[in-house]
Amino acid sequence: MAFMKKEEKKIGIMEASLKLFSTKGFYNTTIPDIAKSLGMSVGNMYNYFKSKEALAMAIMQYTSDILGEKIREINGKNISVYEKIKLITKMYFDIANNRPEMIEYFLRVYLSNRDVFQNGCEGMICVSAFVTEIMIFFEEGVRSGELRDQDFFSAFGLFMGYLGGMVFLKGENVLQKPLEDYIEDISQNIYLALKAQNV
Amino acid sequence: MAFMKKEEKKIGIMEASLKLFSTKGFYNTTIPDIAKSLGMSVGNMYNYFKSKEALAMAIMQYTSDILGEKIREINGKNISVYEKIKLITKMYFDIANNRPEMIEYFLRVYLSNRDVFQNGCEGMICVSAFVTEIMIFFEEGVRSGELRDQDFFSAFGLFMGYLGGMVFLKGENVLQKPLEDYIEDISQNIYLALKAQNV
Amino acid sequence: MAFMKKEEKKIGIMEASLKLFSTKGFYNTTIPDIAKSLGMSVGNMYNYFKSKEALAMAIMQYTSDILGEKIREINGKNISVYEKIKLITKMYFDIANNRPEMIEYFLRVYLSNRDVFQNGCEGMICVSAFVTEIMIFFEEGVRSGELRDQDFFSAFGLFMGYLGGMVFLKGENVLQKPLEDYIEDISQNIYLALKAQNV
Amino acid sequence: MAFMKKEEKKIGIMEASLKLFSTKGFYNTTIPDIAKSLGMSVGNMYNYFKSKEALAMAIMQYTSDILGEKIREINGKNISVYEKIKLITKMYFDIANNRPEMIEYFLRVYLSNRDVFQNGCEGMICVSAFVTEIMIFFEEGVRSGELRDQDFFSAFGLFMGYLGGMVFLKGENVLQKPLEDYIEDISQNIYLALKAQNV
DNA sequence: GATGAATGAGCTTTCATTCAT
DNA sequence: AATGAATGAAAGCTCATTCAT
Numbered sequence: 001m002a003f004m005k006k007e008e009k010k011i012g013i014m015e016a017s018l019k020l021f022s023t024k025g026f027y028n029t030t031i032p033d034i035a036k037s038l039g040m041s042v043g044n045m046y047n048y049f050k051s052k053e054a055l056a057m058a059i060m061q062y063t064s065d066i067l068g069e070k071i072r073e074i075n076g077k078n079i080s081v082y083e084k085i086k087l088i089t090k091m092y093f094d095i096a097n098n099r100p101e102m103i104e105y106f107l108r109v110y111l112s113n114r115d116v117f118q119n120g121c122e123g124m125i126c127v128s129a130f131v132t133e134i135m136i137f138f139e140e141g142v143r144s145g146e147l148r149d150q151d152f153f154s155a156f157g158l159f160m161g162y163l164g165g166m167v168f169l170k171g172e173n174v175l176q177k178p179l180e181d182y183i184e185d186i187s188q189n190i191y192l193a194l195k196a197q198n199v
Numbered sequence: 200m201a202f203m204k205k206e207e208k209k210i211g212i213m214e215a216s217l218k219l220f221s222t223k224g225f226y227n228t229t230i231p232d233i234a235k236s237l238g239m240s241v242g243n244m245y246n247y248f249k250s251k252e253a254l255a256m257a258i259m260q261y262t263s264d265i266l267g268e269k270i271r272e273i274n275g276k277n278i279s280v281y282e283k284i285k286l287i288t289k290m291y292f293d294i295a296n297n298r299p300e301m302i303e304y305f306l307r308v309y310l311s312n313r314d315v316f317q318n319g320c321e322g323m324i325c326v327s328a329f330v331t332e333i334m335i336f337f338e339e340g341v342r343s344g345e346l347r348d349q350d351f352f353s354a355f356g357l358f359m360g361y362l363g364g365m366v367f368l369k370g371e372n373v374l375q376k377p378l379e380d381y382i383e384d385i386s387q388n389i390y391l392a393l394k395a396q397n398v
Numbered sequence: 399m400a401f402m403k404k405e406e407k408k409i410g411i412m413e414a415s416l417k418l419f420s421t422k423g424f425y426n427t428t429i430p431d432i433a434k435s436l437g438m439s440v441g442n443m444y445n446y447f448k449s450k451e452a453l454a455m456a457i458m459q460y461t462s463d464i465l466g467e468k469i470r471e472i473n474g475k476n477i478s479v480y481e482k483i484k485l486i487t488k489m490y491f492d493i494a495n496n497r498p499e500m501i502e503y504f505l506r507v508y509l510s511n512r513d514v515f516q517n518g519c520e521g522m523i524c525v526s527a528f529v530t531e532i533m534i535f536f537e538e539g540v541r542s543g544e545l546r547d548q549d550f551f552s553a554f555g556l557f558m559g560y561l562g563g564m565v566f567l568k569g570e571n572v573l574q575k576p577l578e579d580y581i582e583d584i585s586q587n588i589y590l591a592l593k594a595q596n597v
Numbered sequence: 598m599a600f601m602k603k604e605e606k607k608i609g610i611m612e613a614s615l616k617l618f619s620t621k622g623f624y625n626t627t628i629p630d631i632a633k634s635l636g637m638s639v640g641n642m643y644n645y646f647k648s649k650e651a652l653a654m655a656i657m658q659y660t661s662d663i664l665g666e667k668i669r670e671i672n673g674k675n676i677s678v679y680e681k682i683k684l685i686t687k688m689y690f691d692i693a694n695n696r697p698e699m700i701e702y703f704l705r706v707y708l709s710n711r712d713v714f715q716n717g718c719e720g721m722i723c724v725s726a727f728v729t730e731i732m733i734f735f736e737e738g739v740r741s742g743e744l745r746d747q748d749f750f751s752a753f754g755l756f757m758g759y760l761g762g763m764v765f766l767k768g769e770n771v772l773q774k775p776l777e778d779y780i781e782d783i784s785q786n787i788y789l790a791l792k793a794q795n796v
Numbered sequence: 797g798a799t800g801a802a803t804g805a806g807c808t809t810t811c812a813t814t815c816a817t
Numbered sequence: 818a819a820t821g822a823a824t825g826a827a828a829g830c831t832c833a834t835t836c837a838t
Contacts, residue, residue, distance in 0.1 A: 006797095025314055027226040030832060032800095041799045043835080052833065111367065112311030115227055124371050151376070153368055154384045158357070158392075161364020165356040168310060172323050175352055185353045193357075193392035205822090230808065240824045242810075251808065404818095423712055425624040428811060439820045441814080450812065509765065510709030513625055522769050549774070551766055552782045556755070556790075559762020563754040566708060570721050573750055583751045591755075591790035603801090628829060638803045640831075649829065 010048050013038065014059045022104035026056060026113050053116050060110050060117065060126040063102050067095070068129030075136050081146040081195070084137060086187040089163060093179040096167045103167050134159065141194070148196050155194055162190060209247050212237060213258045221303035225255060225312050252315050259309050259316065259325040262301050266294070267328030274335050280345040280394070283336060285386040288362060292378040295366045302366045310363075333358065340393070347395050354393055361389060408446050411436060412457045420502035424454060424511050451514050458508050458515065458524040461500050465493070466527030473534050479544040479593070482535060484585040487561060491577040494565045501565050532557065539592070546594050553592055560588060607645050610635060611656045619701035623653060623710050650713050657707050657714065657723040660699050664692070665726030672733050678743040678792070681734060683784040686760060690776040693764045700764050708761075731756065738791070745793050752791055759787065 016037050020029040031052060035042045049055040074087045096103045110117060110127070117126065124131055138155050141147030147155075166182060169175050175182075215236050219228040230251060234241045248254035273286045295302045309316060309326070316325065323330055337354050340346035346354075365381060368374050374381075414435050418427040429450060433440045447453040472485045494501045508515060508525070515524065522529055536553050539545035545553075564580060567573050573580075613634050617626040628649060632639045646652035671684045693700045707714060707724070714723065721728060735752050738744035744752075763779060766772050772779075 025312060028314060031834080032832075035800095042833090043800065044798050046834070047797065108311040108313065112307040113224060114307065114370070115224055122371075124373055150384055150388075151381065153365070153374055154381055154388065157364040157368055157385075158361045158388050161360035161362070161367075162357050163360070165360020165363065166352070168360075169352055169356055171313070172321075174323055177350070182350065182353055185349055186356075189349075189353065189357050189392040193388040208822095229806080241808090242825065243823050245809070246822060423710060426712060429813080430811080433821095440812090441821065442819050444813070445818065506709040506711065510705040511622060512705065512768070513622055520769075522771055548782055548786075549779065551763070551772055552779055552786065555762040555766055555783075556759050556786050559758035559760070559765075560755045561758070563758020563761065564750070566758075567750055567754055569711070570719075572721055575748070580748065580751055583747055584754075587747075587751065587755050587790040591786040606801095627827080629827095639829090640804065641802050643830070644801060 006048070010058070011062070013040075013045065013048055013055070014062050017055055018059050018063065018105055019101045021056065021059070021109050022101040026109050026116060054120070056109065056113075056116050057120045057126055059105065060121055061129075063105055064127040064130040067102065068133045070095075071130070071133035071137065075133060075140065081141040081144065082187070082191045084141075085159075085190050085194075086183060088137070088159075089183050089187050089190070090180070092163045093167075093183060096170065096179060103164070104171070107164055107168055107171075131156070138194075145196055147194050150194075158193055159190055162186065205247070209257070210261070212239075212244065212247055212254070213261050216254055217258050217262065217304055218300045220255065220258070220308050221300040225308050225315060253319070255308065255312075255315050256319045256325055258304065259320055260328075262304055263326040263329040266301065267332045269294075270329070270332035270336065274332060274339065280340040280343065281386070281390045283340075284358075284389050284393075285382065287336070287358075288382050288386050288389070289379070291362045292366075292382060295369065295378055302363070303370065306363055306367055306370075330355070344395055346393050349393075357392055358389055361385065404446070408456070409460070411438075411443065411446055411453070412460050415453055416457050416461065416503055417499045419454065419457070419507050420499040424507050424514060452518070454507065454511075454514050455518045455524055457503065458519055459527075461503055462525040462528040465500065466531045468493075469528070469531035469535065473531060473538065479539040479542070480585070480589045482539075483557075483588050483592075484581060486535070486557075487581050487585050487588070488578070490561045491565075491581060494568065494577060501562070502569070505562055505566055505569075529554070536592075543594055545592050548592075556591055557588055560584065603645070607655070608659070610637075610642065610645055610652070611659050614652055615656050615660065615702055616698045618653065618656070618706050619698040623706050623713060651717070653706065653710075653713050654717045654723055656702065657718055658726075660702055661724040661727040664699065665730045667692075668727070668730035668734065672730060672737065678738040678741065679784070679788045681738075682756075682787050683780060685734070685756075686780050686784050686787070687777070689760045690764075690780060693767065693776055700761070701768065704761055704765055704768075728753070735791075742793055744791050747791075755790055756787055759783065 013034070017029070017034050020033055020037060024033075031045055032042055035045050049058060070091050071088060074084055074091065077084070077087070079087075092103070106127075110121075120126070134156055135152060138147065138152055142149045163186075166175075166179065166186065170179055212233070216228070216233050219232055219236060222228075223232075230244055231241055234244050244254075248257060269290050270287060273283055273290065276283070276286070278286075291302070305326075309320075319325070333355055334351060337346065337351055341348045362385075365374075365378065365385065369378055411432070415427070415432050418431055418435060422431075429443055430440055433443050447456060468489050469486060472482055472489065475482070475485070477485075490501070504525075508519075518524070532554055533550060536545065536550055540547045561584075564573075564577065564584065568577055610631070614626070614631050617630055617634060620626075621630075628642055629639055632642050642652075646655060667688050668685060671681055671688065674681070674684070676684075689700070703724075707718075717723070731753055732749060735744065735749060739746045760783075763772075763776065763783065767776055
């Protein structure tokens with residue numbers, strides 16, 4: 001931990017908290033829990049984040065930025081909308097497998113603790129990086145004629161509700177196959193739902 | 200409250216708790232809160248539910264049964280799969296408007312507090328009434344040739360992730376239109392995603 | 399329970415409570431526990447004993463009377479003091495083996511919950527039946543010249559502290575032999591301590 | 598309380614609790630009671646002892662160590678067994694007079710609340726310091742030929758059951774004389790019971 | 797920046813006792 | 818006599834946050 005810049009240390013705290021919050025839940029994770037997992041004192045935590053809620057909100061922003069960046073990369077590729085859907089789905093499930101805390105945080109912390117996020121993250125402000133990239137994906141698809149022009153949130157709800165729903169089902173241990181085996185089916189379903197009719 | 204049978208009183212407690220849990224969250228709703236909202240003593244609550252967690256689980260079962268019954272009615276109708284999708288979507292949004300606590304409970308309490316539901320509701324046991332009816336809807340659609348035969352959870356995740364996602368977006372106040380104005384679009388998207396290719 | 403006289407029912411309650419109190423302790427045994435073990439309602443318990451403390455005191459009296467009666471029988475026998483000591487020790491250990499709740503009640507409920515017994519059993523009133531018989535044993539031994547004439551409580555503390563201590567040690571599982579194997583040694587020790595010097 | 602090391606503070610807490618537990622009983626002494634008697638906050642108590650039961654067990658160990666040490670001193674003296682019995686009895690009664698909480702704790706808390714001590718103090722582990730010294734006293738007496746060679750627990754039960762019994766009788770206010778006036782009689786009784794026959 | 801002891805309000809849960817039936 | 822729902826005070830314990838060092 002020595003010779004760390006303040007920003008690096010904040011990231012360390014966020015990563016540790018992200019793991020704990022997404023595993024045990026916001027209210028079952030205590031500040032001492034986080035401090036211990038970092039080998040840091042409780043008091044010092046407050047030099048980096050002024051409250052548990054501020055920490056939770058910073059994490060949501062941090063996570064959204066990482067996910068947004070991944071989608072931005074996909075958006076930049078010169079491939080068909082269907083290929084993009086597949087890549088986004090694959091990327092999402094990769095993260096769900098390799099860094100499950102990021103998706104779980106969204107599903108189990110952000111989604112359900114409105115009170116925690118209401119002063120600073122209201123109206124999806126803290127996940128705007130992520131939402132924006134999905135919006136770009138959608139609008140480019142419409143512009144290129146591959147996707148039907150419909151209300152953005154109709155499309156967003158489908159795409160993200162679907163992916164989130166699958167990860168939830170995985171977490172409940174009801175899926176018979178590993179997540180990645182669903183990529184093809186899911187991408188096809190999403191594409192069929194959103195594509196322009198005449199294509 | 201007089202002349203109430205034990206079972207009726209349990210339902211009264213579940214209804215009151217459902218409202219509070221879904222509004223303020225599980226951990227921000229205290230047993231005294233619930234008792235007060237019912238004009239009942241704290242101790243007496245425990246004559247009906249042996250713990251706060253047991254109460255939360257009973258509520259999930261109760262809610263799932265009500266939703267399952269609504270879908271069962273729709274399943275019983277002699278109409279096309281597309282009509283069924285529309286009715287289910289409409290029913291879901293009606294509830295989201297008129298008894299928002301039921302959907303919110305699922306989204307904000309059940310979905311995210313795994314620890315609370317892990318001893319008694321694991322593996323979606325407590326929502327099986329609801330899941331079963333969606334399964335029946337799907338299998339009948341496949342049997343009639345209207346729906347593509349695919350992994351059930353691929354279809355379930357789409358349908359329910361989507362509807363849940365929309366209600367979540369409504370809760371975040373980011374939707375420009377009232378929920379019911381989305382019914383047509385959403386039903387169409389779901390139908391396009393799931394229908395048999397040759398239809 | 400039908401056709402039981404009030405007094406018989408009180409005994410039934412005392413016996414059931416005796417078992418629970420001596421096993422789980424006074425504060426860890428609830429009135430509902432006792433009622434359930436009797437198949438009786440909580441409210442009805444209060445028709446027989448006006449409080450939990452009153453019940454505890456009645457039990458102590460009841461137990462003391464039974465033990466006192468057993469000693470009275472031994473006192474009535476035409477045998478040497480040494481034989482009497484042996485019979486009392488044997489009787490005490492028999493009870494510790496066959497009705498352990500009686501000895502345990504004394505050791506673990508009466509002895510330690512002074513507050514419970516302070517309004518009604520103070521100054522060993524409730525165990526006077528028992529104490530009186532030990533007193534008779536002692537005074538007859540002195541009168542017959544077999545026992546040294548000393549302060550009664552010096553003798554009582556030796557005799558009863560010793561026997562209680564052994565049962566306690568048994569309860570802690572530190573004794574290598576069964577209680578009855580100690581009878582000879584213990585009787586001898588007590589006799590040597592109390593007997594007249596010239597005998 | 599300032600400038601106190603953690604270990605010193607633990608001792609302060611144990612001493613305060615010892616007094617309260619032995620006076621009012623384990624279940625009638627609350628953590629707030631203890632905290633108040635120390636001018637300390639409830640929460641802070643838990644920085645020193647992780648539960649009320651852990652505190653009770655630490656106290657038993659602490660008390661046993663102090664008593665053990667006192668007996669160790671007596672064991673070290675170059676005096677006859679009879680003198681040692683008298684010194685131990687005197688020491689025990691001195692403590693019963695001057696620090697009554699120590700003996701009362703043993704009699705009224707440890708002895709009777711098996712449930713409290715069963716995870717951590719089972720089998721007299723927590724009083725081993727004390728028991729060990731009595732064992733040494735006994736074995737040295739046997740080796741020197743002054744005491745009869747008998748089962749240790751036969752002797753231990755006599756010695757300690759007797760002394761404990763006398764303190765109990767004192768607590769019940771049935772003794773006509775102050776405890777110290779019994780020392781001579783009691784020491785003699787113990788000696789007569791345990792001494793080698795030919796002496 | 798770093799520490800961790802200290803605070804104290806607040807939580808879930810228990811239980812002796814009452815009382816309408 | 819008998820029932821058991823109802824009461825409500827009080828228990829043990831937790832934890833975000835502060836602050837002297």
